[in-house]
Amino acid sequence: MLWLLHRVIQAGFVVLAMTVLVFVAVNVVGNPADILISPQADQAERARVIAAFGLDQPLWRQYLHFLVQAAHGNLGRSFVFNQPALQLILQRMPATMELAVSAVLLSVLIGIPLGLLAGLWPDALLSRAVMAGSILGFSLPTFWVGLMLIMVFAVQLGWLPSTGRGRTALLFGVPWSFLTLDGLRHLLLPALNLALFNISLVLRLTRAGVREVLPMDYIRFARAKGLSPARIVGVHVLKAILMPIVTVVGLEFGSTVAFAVVTESVFAWPGMGKLIIDSIGVLDRPVIAAYLVIIVLLFVTINLVVDLLYTALDPRVRSDEAG
Amino acid sequence: MQALPAAATAPILEVRDLRTHFFMRAGVVPAVDGVSFGVAPGEVLGLVGESGSGKTVTGFSVMRLVEPPGRIVGGKILFRGRDLAQLSERAMRDLRGNRIAMVFQDPMTTLNPVLRIDTQLIEAVRAHGRTSRRAARARAVEAMAMVGIPQPEERLSAYPHQFSGGMRQRIAIAIALLHRPELIIADEPTTALDVTIQAQILAEVQRLAREHGTALLWITHDLSVVAGLADRVAVMYAGRIVESGAVDRVLDHPRHPYTSGLIESVPSRNRRGARLRQIPGMTPNLLALPRGCAFRTRCPHAADACAAEPRLTETAPGQMVRCFYPERVTAA
Numbered sequence A: 001m002l003w004l005l006h007r008v009i010q011a012g013f014v015v016l017a018m019t020v021l022v023f024v025a026v027n028v029v030g031n032p033a034d035i036l037i038s039p040q041a042d043q044a045e046r047a048r049v050i051a052a053f054g055l056d057q058p059l060w061r062q063y064l065h066f067l068v069q070a071a072h073g074n075l076g077r078s079f080v081f082n083q084p085a086l087q088l089i090l091q092r093m094p095a096t097m098e099l100a101v102s103a104v105l106l107s108v109l110i111g112i113p114l115g116l117l118a119g120l121w122p123d124a125l126l127s128r129a130v131m132a133g134s135i136l137g138f139s140l141p142t143f144w145v146g147l148m149l150i151m152v153f154a155v156q157l158g159w160l161p162s163t164g165r166g167r168t169a170l171l172f173g174v175p176w177s178f179l180t181l182d183g184l185r186h187l188l189l190p191a192l193n194l195a196l197f198n199i200s201l202v203l204r205l206t207r208a209g210v211r212e213v214l215p216m217d218y219i220r221f222a223r224a225k226g227l228s229p230a231r232i233v234g235v236h237v238l239k240a241i242l243m244p245i246v247t248v249v250g251l252e253f254g255s256t257v258a259f260a261v262v263t264e265s266v267f268a269w270p271g272m273g274k275l276i277i278d279s280i281g282v283l284d285r286p287v288i289a290a291y292l293v294i295i296v297l298l299f300v301t302i303n304l305v306v307d308l309l310y311t312a313l314d315p316r317v318r319s320d321e322a323g
Numbered sequence B: 001m002q003a004l005p006a007a008a009t010a011p012i013l014e015v016r017d018l019r020t021h022f023f024m025r026a027g028v029v030p031a032v033d034g035v036s037f038g039v040a041p042g043e044v045l046g047l048v049g050e051s052g053s054g055k056t057v058t059g060f061s062v063m064r065l066v067e068p069p070g071r072i073v074g075g076k077i078l079f080r081g082r083d084l085a086q087l088s089e090r091a092m093r094d095l096r097g098n099r100i101a102m103v104f105q106d107p108m109t110t111l112n113p114v115l116r117i118d119t120q121l122i123e124a125v126r127a128h129g130r131t132s133r134r135a136a137r138a139r140a141v142e143a144m145a146m147v148g149i150p151q152p153e154e155r156l157s158a159y160p161h162q163f164s165g166g167m168r169q170r171i172a173i174a175i176a177l178l179h180r181p182e183l184i185i186a187d188e189p190t191t192a193l194d195v196t197i198q199a200q201i202l203a204e205v206q207r208l209a210r211e212h213g214t215a216l217l218w219i220t221h222d223l224s225v226v227a228g229l230a231d232r233v234a235v236m237y238a239g240r241i242v243e244s245g246a247v248d249r250v251l252d253h254p255r256h257p258y259t260s261g262l263i264e265s266v267p268s269r270n271r272r273g274a275r276l277r278q279i280p281g282m283t284p285n286l287l288a289l290p291r292g293c294a295f296r297t298r299c300p301h302a303a304d305a306c307a308a309e310p311r312l313t314e315t316a317p318g319q320m321v322r323c324f325y326p327e328r329v330t331a332a
Helices: A002-029 A032-036 A043-053 A059-071 A085-120 A125-139 A142-156 A181-213 A217-224 A229-267 A272-281 A285-313 A315-322 B055-063 B089-095 B117-126 B133-146 B165-177 B195-212 B223-229 B247-252 B257-264
Strands: A169-171 A174-176 B013-024 B027-039 B044-048 B070-079 B100-103 B183-187 B215-220 B232-237 B240-246 B312-316 B319-322
Touching (some): A002 A059, A032 A043, A085 A125, A085 A229, A085 A272, A085 A285, A125 A181, A142 A181, A142 A229, A181 A229, A217 A229, A217 B100, A229 A272, A229 A285, A272 A285, B013 B055, B027 B055, B027 B215, B027 B240, B044 B055, B044 B223, B055 B070, B055 B100, B055 B183, B055 B215, B100 B165, B117 B133, B117 B165, B183 B195, B195 B215, B195 B223, B215 B223, B232 B257, B240 B247, B240 B312
Parallel strands (some): B044 B232, B100 B183
Antiparallel strands (some): A169 A174, B013 B027, B013 B070, B232 B240, B240 B319, B312 B319
């Protein structure tokens, strides 16, 4: 379990480095006080607010104060909302997570079957179409695809709503869209938009894996045993190619949460991506810092889970650790 | 095309004029070009040749496991009288691993590295006939014990990489034997193994085949293996059988210059110190075979007549040779 400790310490350093960056960057961009305090306020009022935010202190002092508070679990109060920054983000987090998880699920559920198709029958017309389509999925900018999805499915066809989360239902005290039909209808377009890149990625990885594994002796031997094609593809091929797919999907989950910023803006999805864009606009430093801390922790956790999945998927990784 | 002399019993497998070609961009490669042979129950037929002679493709053709761009383009593969070449893929699947089994050359690559041994054995049991997981597991343990794997019960839940090459080949053989097949095609299964392991595996296979009356098609480039194991031998060169007959007869009195060349290139105690003889030249490019006898460019006895295609002719009872001058070849 030494490596776990190693990971945690590593994560700690990343968080430290990043918060330093946030403090320096926000300081370089401008003074939050200039944006926050109304131009009509008099000198005394101005000084009072600046002191209240701690902005009168030198930057290193502000940072030290932040660290001490963070060690106590307090990431500061939002300048704008006058609420604890962490609480603010955690409130928006379920919406983003819901969107990101749906997108990753979609990319696996669509990407793997299409990749198998393209890998098993590489010369079929459908396979070629899928591969060509995946290039579009890679290269088209997310925001543009989002706008097109809205144009086609919301405006022209009127099949699906284009903004917001729709009706939500409570689960564990948190509102979720996927629990209601209306919510699902609202979720579909943004999730698809966010998933598009990953669908292409998973699809290509799956195809490449299938092409690589099919000529292997053990696949031919599986056929020589008289196994059904379904069993050969579903167990022998799939298990052998799962490793790189799990890696990429795992790592991409982090990026998906980060990329949700764009999709959330296009579809007015009230998640933390939208919050962070707004916060950067008004230099709401505590919110920016807290958001990034959470993202770093998320990435570290995901990497950890991916590593654990490796050992479950590939027996050879296990023996490497032992030996 | 001539059939081999009928064995004492009706053959389990009778291949007639088999042609398997590979349709490459550069042209058509006739990897197997008019091969005929038969294997009787309990008999071991050694199929001998250099790499690229088409012996492996012959084995895969019988299993109907030739991958594109390869295709069986002609001939009959009669298994118990049924032509496998005409069988549907579904019917073929019922035979594979059940009545015809195959053991591959490289034990390091024949087992799926990410699946446990029990998974790979149990699925093979359950591929043919309804068996409960429990019963299938018991069968798997039994099969592992039969091929001499110690502590089969515990070893069953291990992964392939936790076994040595010899043990992996034993597992592959155990899988091949699961359903008591009538025919086993063994594609150089001992080539990748140490000589001591090789001897063990050979003895094991011989015993198992004898006990169950299984016919064996043993594909190899190693004449010493054939000498110790096979009843009859067929020598392949450039996609054709150039000589066949009883093992003792062919090895002691080869009548084809290629067979004799192969025999002479085997190191022997009797000729210690003497320079090993080699067959001059290289295996021919199947895309540009010499006209007539494919071996004539490397043959010490070649004459003008060899520009025509020699036919298989019987030189002694049961011994068939594809050569115009079999009398010129003398035993080493």
